[in-house]
Amino acid sequence: MKKRVIIDCDPGIDDAIALMLAFASSDIDIAFLTTCFGNNTLEQTTENALNLAYLFGSNVDIYKGAEKPLFVKPRGIPEFHGINGIGGAKLEPSPRKIKEEYAWDAIYKEALACNGELTLITLGPLTNVAIALYKYEDLPKYIKEIVVMGGSSSFGNELPFSEANVFSDPHAFQTVINAKIKVKMVGLNATETTRVTFDEMREIFGVKTRISDKLDQMLEHYLRVQNKYGEEKLVIHDAAAMAVAISPEIAESEIYPVSVELTEGRMFGRTIVDIRLHSKAEKNVDVVRKIDFEAYKNMLKQMVGFYK
């Protein structure tokens, strides 16, 4: 049976590649997308989500969510994803409209309808899920699992240890942890194990498809910015998380006590993974440690082929 999922995203170049994977996969059944601020403004990420779905040939509904973090000031738009959040790529406007309802209401309604079989996949800040949990206290029992691209058990990107999605709204991720939903954290420590070389990029994305021009444009921008920040090769964080959500068997993980630093400072938004053998803290988050690189690469390549 296909896994029923909602994808919460903030496209975002890596979100775009993650969506490309998701729409091509026969293992998941996408209920709809929800959008959040993050890689750009809510308005821009929503427009991008709409047009990306159209590009990838999907009729999926899209619900708009939060335009800012729960309690802290927005950190501004990062340069990582270019002026329009997708590396300047101009997408054909979708004829479809955004749904009227809020993301959190749509998430709850779908969770009820799925009767405990719903998986959430989040690729941006966790604000929408947090608001859903605040508004609907019984939501946790209707969620099977939430797969989160966010956090890190080693180094960060925004700060020495803090990763952008959690850093953008740390309280939101702590809220998700507090809800005692089954959380799988695909953090930077894990996505960093999926960096591809330029040659591997060619091998994966080289085949000419109806989407390849747009993908090339986005990925070239993404690679350029990563290299500018001293990162070698290319990592597509959200795509790695999506690959894990689609095929959990490609990931090695272990459950640890995890909490988020919520006090402003150099550690703000750090996901604290308590690896002490003698820790008495509750083990609450399934932390992905490693992703099978070959399996990931093959999945990307195969899914690109879907768009021929």
Added chain:
Amino acid sequence: MSKRPVIIDCDPGHDDAIALLMALASDKLDVKGITTIAGNNTVEKTTINTLKILELTGMTHIPVAVGRRNPLMQTIQVANDVHGVSGMDGPELPDPITKPVDLSAVELIAKIVEESEEKVTLVAVGPFTNIGVFLLAYPHLHDKIECISLMGGGYYEGNRTALSEFNIWQDPEAARVVMRSGIPVLLHGLDVTHKALVKKDEFSIFREEKGPIFQFVADLLDFFAICYTGERKLEGCPMHDSCAIAHLIDPTLFTSYDAPIDIDLDGTLTRGACIVDLRPRERRDNPDNGKMVLDLDRKRFLNLIIDSCRKIESNLKNA
């Protein structure tokens, strides 16, 4: 070859004791003085333990000075659960007959550094309180410090909290002073010290050698193992403090990374954690101030401990 002048600030402490043996045995190090600090136990007890070790090894010519009773902003919380009520439970050594010098730890450090023709290396394997006060009180002597080799902190792991290690947890403010002094640091945190194990099945190596130094170490290991192979669930005893000494004797034993290193004072969950920036250089917003040590060659490290014991045994026989 001239020996490297060092001052060791410590709070013995089982692993401190073994670290001291390594320093005293080494022909690479000239131990100019030992200062004590409250940490594993009160400064009174860590001082007694230091004197006992020097008397056992016949190295009573080395001056010992008593350090601060408490961290800069907190009060000391002794680790009876790890080191016992004496701070060094296990071995039975006679009460010391020697005494510490009249100077305070901070004054002794300053005196040695002032009088030294060469730059002096500081080693701190307890809370960094004395070193912090020395750095604050003697800014003109910073130039005469070669580097500071430390046991404390961690990149991935703490022990007292998820991210804060005992020595820094006791006195995060002092640790911040050390990290921000601009003097290069070698930071041996739990990432490496939990790999620096004497495994349980290796304790017999020490017990089977008959001399007093080997027996002393065997007794230390037996007691230390109660906590570490029990509640802490390790395969043996971590030689935390020995890493800070061994690195000065043979740097090739260790794998380390240049990085900006600071101490977090503000976090609710991260107070006392090390802020070590290992992101790509283009993202770092502070200059490197030292090396974060993350791995070691355990077998060669263990051999260095054994060789150190053997050397002191032979010195005692020849005395």
